[in-house]
Amino acid sequence: MPSFDIVSKTDMPEVNNALDGVRREVGTRYDFKGSSCEITLQDEVITILADDDLKLQQMHELLKGHLTRRSVDAAALDYGKAQPASGNKVRQTITIKQGIDRELAKTITTAIKQGKLKVQASIQGDEVRVNGKKRDDLQEAIAMLKGMDIEQPLQFVNFRD
CATH class of the missing domain: 3.30.70.860 (Alpha-Beta Plaits)
Incomplete structure (x- = not known):
């Protein structure tokens, strides 16, 4: 029968590669010059730490673009609420649906x-x-x-x- x-299922090695691409692009882009934006992956949770809401939105766009290039569907991301962090920064957690x-x-x-x-x-x-x-x-x-x-x-x- x-x-x-x-x-x-989300291909986690491809997600990791996409995050590496985002980190490289954040390090080289002019509009991120002097900022301390970072993106990390632990287990199946992505954490974005940005200077302000504008940089956070730019990080979202970068993440979606790099995931799409790696053939990972961006719909697998479950965005949490943006929270204030120390030093006038914004932190957001994104859970990867599995x-x-x-x-x-x-x-x-x-x-x-x-x-x-x-x-x-x-x-x-x-x-x-x-x-x-x-x-x-x-x-x-x-x-x-x-x-x-x-x-x-x-x-x-x-x-x-």
């Missing part, structure tokens, strides 16, 4: 059921497995899920006949 898995949480998994399974497709979806930890009798039914399910407005990037892996 054909099946595939729906997962949401895995499909329970609510999103339930949304995906109900959408598949309401789509009247001839497939079954089951939640297995942080991924969703979809089974069907025909490969075409599974491809219809993938097309339907790609058309949905989901804020988290999804990958379709382990396609088996």
Whole structure:
């Protein structure tokens, strides 16, 4: 019986490479000259420390641009609230989404059921497995899920006949 898995994984080495690119660009750009802006990654949390809100927004744009160049979807970032830090600076934490949480998994399974497709979806930890009798039914399910407005990037892996 054909099946595939729906997962949401972010390639962490590519995220690390993108952050290195952001650090290099911040060090060479004229508008960051004399500022003490920095960006760090610890586990799956990115921390941005900027001089003011304008520099923080510029760091966001740099981060999105470098992630896109590295083929990492910027929708995998969950921005926290900007907080004041010591020395009149601004600190913001950005969490990288990994895995499909329970609510999103339930949304995906109900959408598949309401789509009247001839497939079954089951939640297995942080991924969703979809089974069907025909490969075409599974491809219809993938097309339907790609058309949905989901804020988290999804990958379709382990396609088996």
